[in-house]
Structure formats: structure tokens, C-alpha cells
Amino acid sequence: MEEQQTTNNHILLCGEMDSMPAFSHENHGRRFCRFMLTVRRLSGTADRIPVLADWDQLEEADVCPGERIAVEGQIRSYNQKSEDGRHLIVSVYASVLESSAEAHDNQVSLTGRLCRDPIFRCTPLGREICDAMLAVSRPYRRSDYIPCIFWGRTAREIARLSAGAEVALTGRLQSRDYNKRLEDGSLLQRTAYEVSAISAEPLVYD
Numbered sequence: 001m002e003e004q005q006t007t008n009n010h011i012l013l014c015g016e017m018d019s020m021p022a023f024s025h026e027n028h029g030r031r032f033c034r035f036m037l038t039v040r041r042l043s044g045t046a047d048r049i050p051v052l053a054d055w056d057q058l059e060e061a062d063v064c065p066g067e068r069i070a071v072e073g074q075i076r077s078y079n080q081k082s083e084d085g086r087h088l089i090v091s092v093y094a095s096v097l098e099s100s101a102e103a104h105d106n107q108v109s110l111t112g113r114l115c116r117d118p119i120f121r122c123t124p125l126g127r128e129i130c131d132a133m134l135a136v137s138r139p140y141r142r143s144d145y146i147p148c149i150f151w152g153r154t155a156r157e158i159a160r161l162s163a164g165a166e167v168a169l170t171g172r173l174q175s176r177d178y179n180k181r182l183e184d185g186s187l188l189q190r191t192a193y194e195v196s197a198i199s200a201e202p203l204v205y206d
Contacts, residue, residue: 016067019035171200
């Protein structure tokens, strides 16, 4: 019997556009631009999320920096090679984009397979965390590789799984600044993006 796999990659964001759209690339005659969207958590912490959108779609929505907009789409990723090595680029591909007066929102739903065994750890304050990389399928046999973190009891449950296990989760996409030390000793500031899971469960098929 052929192994089943569920395809699920959905994100809904609502926040303020905080940068002018800039040309990103062209694909099959379509022009795409990139901008940053600031989405606030209930705690007040702000996540700055990169969004890719069709240029024509953005012009039709007629939005500009400072305005609140809603974005619906998928989380996408690719590996970028630079002088200091490869690093994963994560962004949101917008399928729907429009002005909004709604409250800030950040909802993610994913189903994918663990690329490697999860890593379980505890923070200095004793919080249980599990780090995992989820491969989420998309058409034409491609996948997006999305870093995810799990907390508490969910972290313990995910930590028991092995590479290849399929997991469904809901959560939010968040940003985190960090410093990478280069070979010459200098520090390079970067931003990492990861899905912080609110709920998660392994999928088992008969």
C-alpha cells in the first residue's frame, strides 16, 4: 500500500506593512516584490515577517507602508549561498493580500515530515523546548523546509519521534534576531524565522 501524506501549508497574517515593496524576482512572466510586515503578539512583542507578493496584486490592493493589511498564503523556504556559508531563507508567499481594519493576527497550519530527529532541551529557567525541521510538500515534488519549536508537554511528545514521522501542527510564525560569529571573529546580525507550535500531533495511518 502506498504511503499517504497530507499536504497542508497555510498562514494568515494581519499587521502593518513597514517597508516599501522592492522587486524580488520574475517567474514565468510574473514580477514579484518583497516587503516586511510587522505583526504584534498579545505580549506586545513584534515579529517582522518577509512577504513575497505578485506586483500586480500589490498594486491592485493599493496599500502602502504604515497601512494595516491581511495576507493569506503559504510559508516558503530556500537555501541561499553566501560568502559565510548557506542559510535558510524563510518568507510568506501571498495568495491573497488586502487592506484590513482587523486586529493583528498570526495563524499557521502545517503538515509535514520531520527531516531529522528532533532536539529536546531545557532553557536556563527550566522551560522544555523541542526544535525540529519540518519538510512540507508542495507541487512538482518540491518541499519547503520550515524550522519549528514545541513547548512543554508537546515538546516531550515530539521529541519521542524520529526522522520521517509526519506531524500536523498549528501555531504562529515568529522572528528572532541573533548574532553569528564569523571566521575573522566579527559578529553578523541575522534574523531567524520559526513556527512556534501551539498544538501538534503525529499522524499515523492504518
